[in-house]
Amino acid sequence: MEVPGLGQAFALQVGRDMRLAFRHLGQLANPLMFFIMVTTLFPLALNPSPQLLEAIAPGVVWVAALLASLLASESLFRQDVDDGTMEQLALSPQPLALMLLAKTAAHWLMTGLPLVLISPIVAYGLFLPQEAVPVTMGALALATPILSLIGGMMAALTVGLRRGGGLLSLLILPIAMPVLIFGARATDLAMTGMESVGAIYLLAALLLLAMSLSPFAMAAAMRISLD
Amino acid sequence: MSTEPAEPGTESLLEAKDLELWRGERRLFSQLSFSLGTGELLHITGVNGCGKTSLLRVLCGLTLPETGEVSWRGQRVMRNRADYHAEMTYVGHRESLKGELSARENLSFDLQLRHASSPEDIDQALDRVGLARARDVMARGLSAGQKRRVSLARALASRARLWVLDEPYTNLDVPGRDFVDQVMSEHLATNGLVLLVAHQSHGVTGGRIRQLELA
Amino acid sequence: MPEFLEFGKHTTYVVSSFALVMVVLAGNVVFARRRLNALVNRTRRRLSAEEKS
């Protein structure tokens, strides 16, 4: 009785989660709506003069992206743990670390990627210089998976708890801070025409670290939560 | 509280050695040891809250015991989960179904994780538990009894050697209960193993039935 | 201001930081001590009650 290979199990899990996500799209729009709304708050709160907005654009885009991914992390495992499917996953012959990585990947496709795709519009709204947009998108494409993985680890730790929300952000933010620093810096450098490849490399390094270590932390955390 | 050792001759696959578990300040059980061989059913009984479900979860490797070890084929479960989980299936209190997916979609995901299974296998598994008509109904649209049948279909089609069943009879009508007894008897006959938690007595025939009473 | 607490124009800063440190360190000791004693007494009562029954 041959147990299917890792790639197949990974694809199976991503497929199921994508199908589930498309069944109720509303729930997925939240992080995207949140990201756009937060960035529209700043011109309303401050005077919308292009010079001011341009100055704060990198910070606003990146803080909004961080908070949006934080909001999305809440729903990463809660549904599966509540209806008991996570238990079956923990008891399946496939390694739990891989399955949770697959779930996080599917979750990123539905919440992280849209952020990256919509970031030019948001940047435009904040008068971010056009030459900085490609670098920002590239940096976001590297950063949002890291934020999803960090969010996954912390969501797995707090999934069984009643009041996970506030706790989740307290756990995620200190760990996600370097991503914010490097990301905002990449946009900042690109804006001023300087070379921003350094920050991009650092983000890529963080992504490799996150992809290699966090699945095992997620699996360990999930096993503790299912105890 | 340990029961007599497995019948000599049947090689014991599942071994539990002096398990101890606490729930908060209360100790559920301690020095609990037993071994289970092929063709054997261990019927675990006890009053509500005595830790029957917790014991099952420990045996599945979901819950970490305070002390003691569970081993399958002589190897500790915590050390080689993949081999153990490939040969066992767990039917718990909750149905572990995705409400937005149909019975067929739920089952095909669960089974394909374990072994290549064609759509015909899935349909056949559902027919066998009497859900032929409800294959494409959304899981949230199924009745409690039907959901329980989907869980049973998952266990049946998983080709697992060890069945860990927690109250399999709940929500089932009389034919459903007879069906559960029948499949358990068949499973024991084909040298399977069953860990059963059930309040009412089971109607399993054949195989060696052993009793474990939790205080 | 007693003479020994005189540190030029930075007196308030120096004195306040040292005072704060001593207060917080003392607070740690008191908190730990009180928590331990409360727990020990509670456990003693529970155990002696068990002992009798």
Next chain:
Amino acid sequence: MWKFIHKFGSPPHFYRLSVVLTPWFGWAAAILITAGTLGGLYLAPPDYQQGEGFRIIYVHVPSASMSMFVYVNMALAAAVGLIWRIKLAHAVAAAAAPIGASFTFLALATGSIWAKPMWGTWWVWDARLTSELVLLFLYFGYMALRAAIDDENRADRASALLAIIGLINIPIIKYSVEWWNTLHQPATISKMGKPAMDGDMLTWLLLNIAGFMCFFIAVLLISARAEVIRRARDQKWLKQALGVT
């Protein structure tokens, strides 16, 4: 070696040991801190540049170094507890957290009190102070997670995993803050430059650091005893230790 760890790791042995050791470390801490403080305040010469204000260093640096030292030890104890499932290690980690958080708070408070006379503002986004602030969040996250889980066993294991994740991320956070700081901070505001320390200035600092270390161990032994009692399963030694016969 294992026999020693196992013996030491057994709660009864630890309980008796901590009852004996606590006063020693307690008094050592008191003496060292008093000596270091008096020396720092009165015997050490004022700094030629920062004048008397620099004396705050005698509490700021020990607090800052202890805040990091305690977190690393907490994470290591947690890892030992998680991997080898030694309850005492979890007890030590749980006991260390509040002490570490206090040291971090003190480092931040004394740092900002020191910044006022030096740069005229209570808070300066200096690399080390910012890292210290993030460390405080890590401590709060650890303690909040532990408080949020009712079951003792699960709380130990979950917070242990969090402490390990935190430990792996501390170098990354430190590097990213340094990197961020050197880019944004104009070179003129020198970082919390520790003035050059010559002989007699340094001795008082080392005394205080040793004093803070002994203080940490003393309070840790007290708190860990409470944690060990909370986790005690075997009532026999507990009755003996608490004199209930």
